[in-house]
Amino acid sequence: MHDLVAITALGGTTPRVDTVAGVTCTENPSVALASVAARRGQEAKAQAALAKLIDASAPDVEQHAGGTIAAFWSGPDQWMVEAPFDSHEDLALQVKSAVGDTASVTEQTDAWTRFDLAGDPLASVLELLCMLDLRKISAGSVSRCSIHHVGCFVLCRSSEAFSIYGPRSSAGSLHHAIVTAMRSAL
Amino acid sequence: MTQNNRLSGGQIDRDTTLNFRFDNRSFTAHPGDTLASALLANDVRLIGRSFKYHRPRGLLTAGSEEPNGIVELRTGARKEPNTRATTIEMFDGLEASSQNRWPSLKFDALGVNDLFSNFLSAGFYYKTFMWPAAFWEKVYEPIIRRAAGLGSLSAEADPDEYDKGFRHCDLLIIGAGPSGLMAALTAGRAGADVILADEDFQFGGRLNSETFSLGEQNASDWATQAVAELSTMPNVRLMPRTTVIGAFDHGIYGAVERTGDHLPTLPAGKPRQILWRIYTKKALLCAGATERPIVFENNDRPGIMMASALRTYANRFAVTTAPRVAIFTNNDDGHRTAADLHAKGVHICAVIDVREDAPVNYDYEVLSGARVIDTKGRLGLTFVEVALPDGSTRTLDCGALGVSGGWNPNVHLTCHQRGRPVWNEALAAFVPGSNLPVGLSVAGAANGQMSTHGALQSGAEGAVAALDLKGVLPDLPEAEDAPIAQKPFWYVEGCKRAWVDQQNDVTVKDVKLSYQEGFKSVEHLKRYTTLGMATDQGKTSNITGLAIMAEVAGKSIPETGTTIFRPPYTPVPIGAFAGRMKGQEFHPTRLTPSHHWAKERGAVFVEAGNWLRAQWFPLPGETHWRESVDREVRQTRASVGVCDCTTLGKIDVQGTDAAEFLNRVYANAFAKLAVGKTRYGLMLREDGMVMDDGTAARLAEDHFVVTTTTANAVGVYRHMEFVRQCLFPDMDVQLISTTESWAQYAVAGPNSRKLLQKIVDPEFDISNEAFPFMACSNITVCGGLRARLFRISFSGELAFEIAVPARYGDALMRRLMAEGEEFDVVPYGTEALGVMRIEKGHAAGNELNGTTTALNLGMGKMVSKKKDSIGSVLSEREALVEPDVLRLVGIKPVSPDEKITPGGHLMNIAGPVDAANDQGYATSAAYSPILNSSIGLALLKDGANRMGEKMRLVSPLTDLTVEVEIVSAHFVDPEGERLRA
């Protein structure tokens, strides 16, 4: 076991939590990520392998699905797999062994920072951040969008729980944007 | 002062009293007032001085079309000039002051301009200040700017915050008057997603200003009830205080919501305004109509107002401008004002109606076929002079005159996509044309449906049509449905100093003069006289100007044309367009994983793209950056240094065709690169110029990791996706950025291996034999952490790049520093990195400047001719391969204490110094602490064959001439022995 101590994307040793009115924004570093992109001509097999891994159909366009290991659509024949970090730090290896030669797998764990938004009303916060049509978004939706010029994934887990993935290096700017919008809207 | 001009009734909350100040005098008002209504209630008619002639001016209207009643609102950094008093919602503690006057509003020194009006007529800028040319900028313009002007800026940064937001709806309804409310009720009841926006703080539009009834209710009660019903609908969003400022492509609308302007102070974190981008399937414009004036001599005195505005002030705000009022009209609507004011107990001196057959009213006198020919009153109206049809004149003693010239539909948004309004003869007004923005339709008065019934019906029908709601036209309340015929009457014959555009001080005479002087197109008229170009954009003046123009040209108004309206509908603070993107947040900032460590070490950062990169790490006692940089270079070359290179773009390339894909995007060959090896890659644009460079490491047969320069990471990724999707769509290759995943550090210097051996887990042999130059491998460090090791060198030293998952970057950097203590390890920044790459002769951003080819950079042989790669064919173009093309060389001053400046041009040692004799230019320069000399890289004609030549490096800009010697670009270790050690 190595002895290097991780820090969060915001630079802390513990995740940052901000609460405004009834909404909480929590930095969530406890997630492992790996991208899966089907090889040419292997799309069906890759989808089947992914489905087996997440115990659900491979998510369709702008959807997410799964349990402990879950996945969301990130592009044509391309998904992001997410799982708890503590138990799946080697997620990319696990995914690669599940999909074999049907797909390319790339570790993405630290490419992203994740902020979990919980509470009500989230729509009034999100409408200050991104141009998504929130009326079309429900539990299971995923959208790639730009938040203050930072490219993000916005996952809707329920109307009162969203996860926002943004590039790790921009965690500070993204966090500032989210918390500012919370203070503004709530 | 007490509110002497208050009437009974109105929609104000008399139980609460608000205090406000205007020009340092204290007044009282009530919630529901605007600044304008409150000033009138307190008998303040004089509000400001006009733009050019400094004429005393008061309010003209009760809405956002106001040209005259503009003030400076608030104080200090929050001072906002040119704010329309008619739209300022009253709050306790409001402070406003008049503008464009000195020393005081009542005595304004520049009022003398009015006496010189003959010199300030249309086009006076162009005529008067022509000569001498040099005087324009230094003398005339500053004087004019000081004299003619609107409010003054605070000259401080705007302390408020603004947000931007995004909303979507099925139907956006613009305006919440009778048509807008009826449309919203119809659409909302049908379950559609509706946004109803209105610039006013109170929904209802004209319904709040009228005394007639809708069904059993009076008009404003009906509006209140409609709003109450709408606010219970979850599918309807009500946006009061929201101006839809523009109609853009494909159903996108811009809207400014004033969330904080009506509050004395903004709560912490709250925005003053929000700029919304509203995505709509359909939109319905219910913007109503604006009353237009009749122009007559001295028609700009405080107290002369639009008749409908008098009615609004009386009915909605319970205010009369003066106890004695006259009305000047050409239509029945003027009589409605007279009747309403009379009913409120205001004395109507007379209604002056230009029509011979004016309707008679027994409550007050009606002067049929009469005209207003002049007015009196220095700081406010006192007398109106009327010409009667029999040729006699009458003088009316009154403090206010309501003017009604008919109504113009508010067609503005219909023009934002090049639509042109069309002339409607019955209304004598422009109505929306057929070429509307996609998805927009128009209802109510904005569409020429001038009666209340017409507005309600067209609003309901508009919603039904827009949303294709079949057969659900709701019951409409019974409402007035008076026939509207507007016979135009633009101005009173013979008037001269009669104001068409009151904000820009354009008179009837100016418009006629413009035509006489040849400015006959409407667009020329506008620019020559500045008619309609003030902050009100001519909402009350454009059409009158056009009508006068048509008359002098002997044409009809539609033949004369119309000016086109452009966004924004009303002025928008720049801050709203910026939103949160200002100061530090102007663009997102990217931090490397060990940023906080670098900050602790006192690093000086530089912005590179969005990244903050450590530039150098000053030690105590170092007073000049060069001391730090020289030390970092020396220590690295002598022992070992560590540099954060996380910011380089990293792209994961996988797939069975990955190698062939790289063959196509790089000029050099990759197919045969062995697994476990890294190769330099040179990427060309299709035109043969160098696009970017980097390395590609082959981690498996079907797996590469390629790097890009920091600045080009996004563009290179985009380009590779283009190649993959558009050029070779059947290649089996998958791309994903991994820039953010890994914290990557260059460990460079003769002791770099020894340092790394202390952290790389022992099962990985990184000796020169097992892990030679350009090797790469997946390894583990510090007892099992997955990592990647590359033996590549930018500094020219024995060097490695080591990557760990980003969350461990900070810890790894600290570990390297701790373990490196015995080697005197040094962290180095981008400056030392730059010095060492120049010493080594590596091309970087300064050389990859978009105009250089591989041949220019000394890498011509790398462009493989045995394969298809982007840029290969065009890199062969004749002019790019001539013998004397620019080649990368090193330069150093003949006298070691002289300095090389990048950007300087190389000239032969003798001969003229000019562009024709230009031999090339210096691209990069640095002081080399190893060579104890300034050194540089340059692109020189036929440079490869000019080694040892003495030349002049000149920069006429900085008066620089330095004698330099042309040398190899590889100043340090030209044989590459160190990096292979």
Next chain:
Amino acid sequence: MIINHPLLGPRDAAEFTYLGDASLIDRPDWQAEDAAEAFYDYAYLRDNPAGEHKELWYHEAGDRSWLVVTRDTTTHEISKVELARDVARARGRSK
């Protein structure tokens, strides 16, 4: 503007990066006899129609798809949006 992405539906043009004429898909054969001439045309010559124009847009802030958008340059009306990869295949591009 709104671009109706074939997979994602209507998206704001602000999410996209514009490249230009979709003729950039038709990259010439590097081994053809007239390759130099053909590449010159390909790299430098573009039609500039007032009217319908097929052009390449990249969904940079989205799913990274390249799209071929058929847009009227005089009205901004977008009549067709296709995945560039499908267009490229239909035009005979492969590996």
